[in-house]
Amino acid sequence: MRLTVRVPASTANLGPGFDSFGLALALHDVIELEVTPSGLEVEVIDAGAGEMKGVPTDGTHLIVRALRRACRVLDVDLPGVRLRCHNAIPHSRGLGSSAAAVVAGIAAGYALAGRAIDDLALQLAAEFEGHADNAAASLFGGFVVAWNSGGRFHAERLEPHAAIRPVVAIPSTRSSTREARGLLPERVPLADAAFSVSRAALGVYAMTERPELLFTATDDRLHQAYRAPAYPDTARLVRTLREHGVAAAVSGAGPTVLALTTTGILPEDVGVEGFDVTELAIDPTGVHITAR
Template identity: 35%
Template structure:
């Protein structure tokens, strides 16, 4: 039995960032920690504390274990390490649009890679994670940190990472109900009007440019989306009212976080503003009968990393 045990920390993520559907994401300062030990004996032992502890499977369906096996297979070591001991300390809310499945995938890949002496690069891990998840918008920021813009060309993933030239606060309203990504995908149309596509291309380009330049003036209208939010609004009571309340309280803008139901407001780092925005979002949700917790987060700039190696 290999006695090495490793701890990995992976940030939660918010995908789409308004107009950047399935392409723009960010990492935020809420984390899942994973302790991983590979064993030569078959079988996997899994323990979980925190978010989703009663809902996450502790058998072969566990996505961390599946990701560990995926990487070992790629390395030709699946017959060497047939089992694992996994412990998860979860702070990222489950099925809320903060990338909980992406953190699990990235944690499994990053931890297993560290235990086999980092055979694969971060870019290769991104490719593996995208192959498992199906798209890169959540796994890319979980790996790299910061804001990420990702494209897939004939199956090959490319990712550009940027740290904006401004300090942003991310105020997240977390409703007390889950929403599966599958259900949120099912409401989307197969085709969209040309004007809606143009709306998103322009705003996504301006979002990235404004972040690169640190120009807050151009962030005030960029988060409006026409490709997915209008169709998902019926799944989240009061969504547009919460957006309006956030802007009225001083946020630059607000959007659906991933597939939802979390809503995220983007603020400049001024304490009184983020407190007011959080309260306004909470109250707007309450008017629609939804109880929501508020998380006041920052941009994570490090991405997935090893906490210890012993």
């Protein structure tokens, strides 16, 4: 069997929705998969000329690991596999490249099993990262709210308002999700927690019904300030955009900046030197598989 898997990038948190909010973006990795009699072959094709240096091409590749995990759980025989990975999602930029790879592998396993994506697929994908926001967005598309209950991951897809036009500012520098998480404190002041809870609750309403409230809804006191020393240019751009009334936040663990606009552009007088700024539509459907 031959499959083509198309999986979108994602942005997580959207300000205060830490490990809970995810949004699928129309920037896609495309994986061509062929089941073979034996062996493993992985080819990585980078749309960004050298971006993927150091990506493994053996059994440790995330897609391979996720594919094998899904096949074990779904009782699918996988004697050998050939993968060709056309990567467009930049790595280590806060755009869900790791989650996209995992989702691609899980979805391919489901296709080989002849099964539709279900709640178990989310569980398998989220286990790789320990949270479901990026994985759920790449699986289901649109705007997602994810949570963990007793070790089980869940997510609900909501329809984002049609007026929302995300803009991302992607720097050339990278960040490590693990290092960024290491900067977070074990406890935060009660006032900051209450502030972020109220903004996150408002965020669901703003994302789906009232985009004019997104500026207030993306304000955060839970995690972004603690991570700012890891990417000062990102923190500066978020601060400057917000001073101009733009609903800006750090995308995931950074260092990409997310702006939730209704125009698709940033103010002209905001300095974006060192960032590649582009509008990305919201991906409405999530991972897509074609059998050949």
